[in-house]
Amino acid sequence: MKRVGEVMEEYGTRYMLRPVHGGCEWEVLRENIRPATTADQLSAALAERNANSSQGASAWG
Template sequence: MHDTQHEPGALFYDPATDKVGEYQERSGPYAMLRPVGGGREWQADPAALRPATAEQRLSAGVRAANRRARTDAPFMVGIGTPRPPVPEPDCAECDDLASRRESARAAHDRSAETDANVLLRSHRRERHE
């Protein structure tokens, strides 16, 4: 395929990686693709790319929606889950537990995030209520 056929945002199947990606731009001899819905770009051979089929586009869209559902979970507070506890000002133990929670959230470790919330709630009940 020539560059004139590559439109930014168009979906292509990359047989080298067996993935569908959104065309971003040309970088030297490579086409730059990224996963549907965002993510890390990868280099692909522009001559090997094929327009994604309807089935491939649908599958890539479902994967993106599932990824969003996992990463957007902290923003779904109040939908069947208790609000995360708020640390007390000027309490080193509260700050430590809140920091652990944020690190777990950044690493997408929901189990560790929940553990930190449970410990922070318990600490608040014992020391601040």
């Protein structure tokens, strides 16, 4: 699973990350993370926007 997050803390070989706009943190091993590319950031932003739009009220009332 690809996720984009901000590093909150480092514990030896593990990092605690959280979603860019807040939410629950998750733990990742050092070998499983890398800096996010622009494409990664855009993809995560689009996925978040799509998830938010499906939870809201319909525009068609």
